[in-house]
Amino acid sequence: MKALIILGSPRRGGNTETVLEVMAEVLQGSGCQVARVCLNETEMRGCQGCMYCKKVSDHCCQKDGMTEIYDLIQSSDLVIMGTPVYLYDVSGQFKLFVDRCFAFWERSYQGRIKPGKTAVLVVVLGQDNLQLGHGVADKYTDLFRNFGFSRVEPLVLPGVNARGTMQKSPDRLNAARDLITKLLSSGNEQAKLIEG
């Protein structure tokens, strides 16, 4: 199984990356191949609104760091994305990535992501406000379902602010581990059903 981890925080070693790495450990421990992308370190521009991906091709006309990310998403079984909340929304880096995912939509708003893939959206925020976190997560969860992911699981982790807080939060880290374990076991069940 192939997994892709997309980091939407510019703060390396921060709370979002810490939780994503805990998930990566579980995946690697069960033999998954894990690729990683840090959006802040990827050279890419925002969507130009040219509609090339609707009128001319099913691909974006811009060739930059996002080109490889499109391919990585299409070749992964599981895509785990993480973003901190910035001003009641996702980070700017993550929003730029989401805008470029416009290329995953047909003109009719049908998703172009190949069927059968699962996504996880991790939303980390400083305020101890689960409702705010879910407000952000729900909107993007819905969007990723529309891009064609068969299943999208949100994980909202509020009340985490200073660097290093996540490392000292076993409950939050265990929630992240449990989610990946659950996804792996439901994937195995599905595989067994297909094998008969």
Ligand SMILES: Cc1cc2nc3c(=O)[nH]c(=O)nc-3n(C[C@H](O)[C@H](O)[C@H](O)COP(=O)(O)O)c2cc1C
């Ligand atoms: C520019 C900026 C805006 C932020 N806006 C919010 C916010 O609106 N609500 C909130 O709960 N936390 C907010 N935060 C706090 C971050 O979500 C929080 O510190 C998070 O743990 C950062 O994750 P990271 O360490 O992975 O970067 C903001 C942080 C920054 C730097």
